[in-house]
Amino acid sequence: MARLPFIAGNWKMNKTVGEALDLIRGLKTAVSEVKGVEVAVAPPFTALHAVHKELEGSSILLAAQNLYWEEKGAFTGEISPLMLKEAGCQYVIIGHSERRQFFGESDETVNRRIKAALAQGLKVIFCIGETLREREEAKTFTVLDRQVSGGLKGLGDKDLKSMAIAYEPVWAIGTGKTATPEQAEEVHRFIREKVKMLYSQEISEEIRIQYGGSVTPDNIKGLMNQPNIDGALVGGASLKAESFSKIVRFKEM
Numbered sequence: 001m002a003r004l005p006f007i008a009g010n011w012k013m014n015k016t017v018g019e020a021l022d023l024i025r026g027l028k029t030a031v032s033e034v035k036g037v038e039v040a041v042a043p044p045f046t047a048l049h050a051v052h053k054e055l056e057g058s059s060i061l062l063a064a065q066n067l068y069w070e071e072k073g074a075f076t077g078e079i080s081p082l083m084l085k086e087a088g089c090q091y092v093i094i095g096h097s098e099r100r101q102f103f104g105e106s107d108e109t110v111n112r113r114i115k116a117a118l119a120q121g122l123k124v125i126f127c128i129g130e131t132l133r134e135r136e137e138a139k140t141f142t143v144l145d146r147q148v149s150g151g152l153k154g155l156g157d158k159d160l161k162s163m164a165i166a167y168e169p170v171w172a173i174g175t176g177k178t179a180t181p182e183q184a185e186e187v188h189r190f191i192r193e194k195v196k197m198l199y200s201q202e203i204s205e206e207i208r209i210q211y212g213g214s215v216t217p218d219n220i221k222g223l224m225n226q227p228n229i230d231g232a233l234v235g236g237a238s239l240k241a242e243s244f245s246k247i248v249r250f251k252e253m
């Protein structure tokens, strides 16, 4: 079954509102007639509303970088699923390794966030990935197995249809060290097999698995040629219209 390629840009803690608007204007022009690829951008919270307005009439989708699972209340500094919906988001990134590493996210809190997002009708980009140490200790598959089972705990077939999984080896994020297409493919195949065991063949064939970690216009094609790599979650190279649009246009290379 052909899966629609899905390229998302994770802007992380970058771009003021003015800078975000500049970038999105550039992107709109650069990717407007690209067909057969789903494209999303994830600006910081403060730029969501402005970017949403600027995206009116465009096929580029809006994503947030995180949320909190409670509906509302005394949770200073947090953002609810409804607030993101209202700001115009269709997607939310959950479980990014920087959240796990610097902000204490666990498989359990990732799972709570995923459930809260889906309950509000937000689609989810669910991030997983091993650290360099874990890879060197040959624990990659054990770690991913735990992250997938933990993150998806209690979710049903229908939930999986509103999700993409992003495999981002932590050692490849922002380091310029990409996993080779073969290394990534091996892990993507493992993740798909795991989804098949937990759900069904159908769900496993439908779910898109993005690769993330130093994706650039130079390496995207090789990655996308792999049968189980269905897209990319792009950090650094998503901050410029030129590089991000080249990645989105990988088919033309």
Ligand code: PGA
Pocket: 010, 168, 172, 173, 174, 175, 212, 213, 214, 215, 233, 234, 235, 236, 237
């Ligand atoms: P990078 O980030 O492309 O800058 O490595 C990817 C990510 O963290 O999503």
